[in-house]
Amino acid sequence: MELTTKDFIKDYKNQFQSMYAYSYEEGSTEQLYNALGLLVKNYISTPWKETRETYIKNSVKQVFYFSMEFLPGRQLKSNAYNLGLLDTVKEGLTELGLSFDELSEAEVDPALGNGGLGRLASCFMDSLASLSMAGNGNGIRYQYGLFRQKFVDGYQVELPENWLRYRNVWETSNDKSTCMVRFGGNVWLERNKQGYLEAKYENTLNVLAVPYDTPMVGYRNDKVNNLRLWSAEIPVEEENNYHTIEETEPIKEITQVLYPDDSNYEGRLLRLKQEYFMVSAGVQSIIRHFRKYNVPRKNIPDKVAIHINDTHPALVVPELMRILIDEERLSWEQAWEITFKTCSYTNHTILREALEKWPIDMMKELLPRIYMIIEEINRRFVENTLPLYGERITWQTAILQNGVVNMAHMAVIGSHSVNGVAQLHTDILMNDVLKDFFELYPERFNNKTNGITQRRWVHLANPGLTQLLDDKIGEDWKKNPSELKVFKGQEKDKQTLKQLAAIKLENKKRLADHIEKVKGIKVNPNAIFDVQIKRLHAYKRQHLNLLHILHRYLEIKQNPSVDYAPRVFIFGAKAAPSYLYAKQIIKVINSLAELVNNDPDVGDKLKVVFFENYGVSLAEKIIPAADVSEQISLASMEASGTSNMKLMANGALTLATLDGANIEIRDFVGGDNIFVFGLTSPEVYELKAAQTYNARDLYENNSNIHRALNALKDGTIPNLQDEGHAIFESLVHFNDEYFVLKDFDSYVQAQEDIDSLYKDQNEWTRKSLLNIASSAPFSADYTIKKYADDIWKVKSCAVEHEGVQPLDE
Numbered sequence: 001m002e003l004t005t006k007d008f009i010k011d012y013k014n015q016f017q018s019m020y021a022y023s024y025e026e027g028s029t030e031q032l033y034n035a036l037g038l039l040v041k042n043y044i045s046t047p048w049k050e051t052r053e054t055y056i057k058n059s060v061k062q063v064f065y066f067s068m069e070f071l072p073g074r075q076l077k078s079n080a081y082n083l084g085l086l087d088t089v090k091e092g093l094t095e096l097g098l099s100f101d102e103l104s105e106a107e108v109d110p111a112l113g114n115g116g117l118g119r120l121a122s123c124f125m126d127s128l129a130s131l132s133m134a135g136n137g138n139g140i141r142y143q144y145g146l147f148r149q150k151f152v153d154g155y156q157v158e159l160p161e162n163w164l165r166y167r168n169v170w171e172t173s174n175d176k177s178t179c180m181v182r183f184g185g186n187v188w189l190e191r192n193k194q195g196y197l198e199a200k201y202e203n204t205l206n207v208l209a210v211p212y213d214t215p216m217v218g219y220r221n222d223k224v225n226n227l228r229l230w231s232a233e234i235p236v237e238e239e240n241n242y243h244t245i246e247e248t249e250p251i252k253e254i255t256q257v258l259y260p261d262d263s264n265y266e267g268r269l270l271r272l273k274q275e276y277f278m279v280s281a282g283v284q285s286i287i288r289h290f291r292k293y294n295v296p297r298k299n300i301p302d303k304v305a306i307h308i309n310d311t312h313p314a315l316v317v318p319e320l321m322r323i324l325i326d327e328e329r330l331s332w333e334q335a336w337e338i339t340f341k342t343c344s345y346t347n348h349t350i351l352r353e354a355l356e357k358w359p360i361d362m363m364k365e366l367l368p369r370i371y372m373i374i375e376e377i378n379r380r381f382v383e384n385t386l387p388l389y390g391e392r393i394t395w396q397t398a399i400l401q402n403g404v405v406n407m408a409h410m411a412v413i414g415s416h417s418v419n420g421v422a423q424l425h426t427d428i429l430m431n432d433v434l435k436d437f438f439e440l441y442p443e444r445f446n447n448k449t450n451g452i453t454q455r456r457w458v459h460l461a462n463p464g465l466t467q468l469l470d471d472k473i474g475e476d477w478k479k480n481p482s483e484l485k486v487f488k489g490q491e492k493d494k495q496t497l498k499q500l501a502a503i504k505l506e507n508k509k510r511l512a513d514h515i516e517k518v519k520g521i522k523v524n525p526n527a528i529f530d531v532q533i534k535r536l537h538a539y540k541r542q543h544l545n546l547l548h549i550l551h552r553y554l555e556i557k558q559n560p561s562v563d564y565a566p567r568v569f570i571f572g573a574k575a576a577p578s579y580l581y582a583k584q585i586i587k588v589i590n591s592l593a594e595l596v597n598n599d600p601d602v603g604d605k606l607k608v609v610f611f612e613n614y615g616v617s618l619a620e621k622i623i624p625a626a627d628v629s630e631q632i633s634l635a636s637m638e639a640s641g642t643s644n645m646k647l648m649a650n651g652a653l654t655l656a657t658l659d660g661a662n663i664e665i666r667d668f669v670g671g672d673n674i675f676v677f678g679l680t681s682p683e684v685y686e687l688k689a690a691q692t693y694n695a696r697d698l699y700e701n702n703s704n705i706h707r708a709l710n711a712l713k714d715g716t717i718p719n720l721q722d723e724g725h726a727i728f729e730s731l732v733h734f735n736d737e738y739f740v741l742k743d744f745d746s747y748v749q750a751q752e753d754i755d756s757l758y759k760d761q762n763e764w765t766r767k768s769l770l771n772i773a774s775s776a777p778f779s780a781d782y783t784i785k786k787y788a789d790d791i792w793k794v795k796s797c798a799v800e801h802e803g804v805q806p807l808d809e
């Protein structure tokens with residue numbers, strides 16, 4: 001959009017004054033930020049309105065991405081950037097004596113997700129808008145985001161993240177689009193005068209779902225989509241039934257907290273309430289739209305695609321059936337045809353403990369009508385499958401099994417498409433986790449490797465690199481990431497390599513300053529910055545990283561002149577509050593950091609930095625400064641990973657097992673430009689099947705492993721209670737579930753290869769350049785194009801400006 005600095009300054013002064021009734025010169029940083037955010041939102045409002053009107057006018061097919069988690073990150077900078085206003089805003093503020101960077105740091109980063117799943121949803125929202133596709137997000141406006149992590153004595157402590165305490169300038173509460181969601185009570189079917197079976201309800205708990213809409217701004221295309229997050233409130237007409245604050249709790253708590261565990265399914269009633277609340281409100285608001293515009297219901301699959309992001313929103317299937325049958329009066333067969341064609345499902349994990357299975361009793365009591373529908377879906381499924389495929393497959397794929405509702409099975413049965421998020425992961429779904437379904441419905445299965453948005457993760461996070469790319473290959477890569485491959489042509493250009501190395505060093509200096517500021521640790525910017533940033537989980541193997549650091553430390557102590565390139569090991573990770581083992585790993589890493597960072601024998605050779613409260617904004621600081629990207633999960637366990645893609649796009653070299661999308665990264669960048677180690681996925685399967693693994697043997701016979709493991713429990717690491725023992729026990733006594741010891745030697749070797757290569761700065765930077773130039777396939781724009789073509793059948797849509805007749809209202 002066009003805006004002069006002069007106009008911006010005028011608008012900003014007015015905006016500030018109208019909000020606070022005094023001059024911006026007297027404003028606090030928060031106030032100055034609020035005024036700026038609201039002004040940018042004003043600028044967004046016109047394209048936001050026009051986009052919506054265009055979709056309605058042209059009756060464009062729309063995607064609704066249902067997700068329990070979104071992690072958008074701060075929005076001021078990215079909105080201003082995508083609108084094309086960032087430079088104007090910065091200039092204007094400078095003229096007013098204000099600093100854009102300072103103001104933008106005042107924005108609270110909404111932590112409405114745990115990790116990869118939620119961030120992927122937000123990358124997808126960015127790409128949908130930037131590709132001019134009608135893509136809506138549907139989720140929950142949690143009052144408290146993911147907990148704020150603090151370290152006390154090296155232990156993780158969880159504090160509430162009250163992100164809405166300050167004003168959220170980006171959201172608009174949309175009172176006219178509320179929905180009613182019903183829980184519990186008695187439900188029965190009664191034949192009415194017209195002969196329809198009608199669902200009758202009594203004694204239900206009625207909850208008002210209030211939508212809060214947030215603009216999702218496309219990149220320089222005047223396109224703004226909608227992220228709708230629902231909040232639970234008491235229905236106005238029922239306010240008098242509630243006499244005390246306590247009585248209102250059961251309603252308010254529905255959207256109060258985000259469950260802080262992304263790897264364990266917990267059969268908590270409140271979580272099921274959240275899932276249904278979000279699903280029901282979302283589906284109701286979609287169908288309301290069809291009623292309003294009188295679109296024949298059979299056309300729903302031509303006009304809407306509903307995406308089920310992991311199993312959490314799988315109740316979409318019975319909820320859509322409920323509305324089509326009970327409210328729209330369609331037959332079961334018609335309703336099923338529409339539901340099945342409309343819904344699609346992505347699986348994001350093979351961890352058995354993360355696959356949701358709700359107790360039937362709980363489902364029946366909380367959602368009686370929905371449970372009746374699930375029973376009928378299951379009955380028909382069994383009826384159709386049994387004669388064709390026999391007992392074994394039928395009972396193994398049924399939705400209702402041993403007293404539980406299997407949500408993954410419901411999602412697969414109710415969707416026309418099922419995908420994994422990297423090729424290996426999809427293969428594992430087809431050959432192992434969902435193999436019986438693959439036999440039933442091979443045509444439904446497809447792979448969609450994840451992607452990330454270069455706009456946030458390169459253009460904005462790494463302006464130095466962005467400028468270099470613009471200078472060397474022109475600006476086309478920004479709209480068309482495949483142009484990045486042109487950068488390969490510069491791999492031998494000394495000048496380019498020098499510039500690239502200088503940019504990395506600058507980024508590292510900035511991060512080093514930040515480390516000193518927040519952690520009080522001085523690090524050498526010329527050291528290798530080695531980064532592992534992701535949720536803490538045993539399968540991701542932060543403890544393998546830990547054991548290697550310990551190994552290095554012990555080597556240095558034994559031989560102070562050992563030839564290691566200086567290294568800074570950087571961690572960012574939250575552990576689920578109830579996941580004791582993960583918290584023990586955090587404590588041991590923190591204590592080891594304490595030891596290593598203060599040992600004069602070690603000096604620059606080794607530093608360990610564990611950032612508190614890892615999240616999107618911190619990632620934006622760390623990623624551009626990374627040299628090494630640690631992607632060291634046990635092969636077969638990490639569905640895809642996405643930090644691997646962000647780090648690669650910023651020129652880090654990947655140190656990886658052949659797991660998730662690491663395999664595709666290797667394929668694109670070439671085996672010479674990545675450090676691969678450890679068991680492969682088939683080897684892991686084989687070793688598990690053979691049941692011959694003996695971790696104790698490795699402990700007893702491998703001197704490096706022996707020494708490092710002993711150091712966990714012999715007092716070498718200070719200030720531990722039993723945390724070192726716990727890790728020792730899990731590895732030696734409990735036979736090392738994630739084959740950490742098995743992969744240890746090859747990991748150490750790969751780390752030494754990294755040291756050797758780093759000594760040749762030219763060669764290192766050349767490989768870094770090749771990583772950047774090969775990162776285009778991991779653009780979320782490509783991923784979304786594939787979803788759009790293969791699954792959702794949606795197209796880009798040009799937005800019409802001015803003179804569009806509003807059809808709504």
Ligand code: C3B
Nearest residue numbers: 115116117262348349639640641642
């Ligand atoms: C994650 C997986 O663990 C990652 O491998 C994957 O890259 C992302 O999803 C996105 O697909 N994941 C998550 O963050 N939370 C879950 N409940 C399941 C998977």
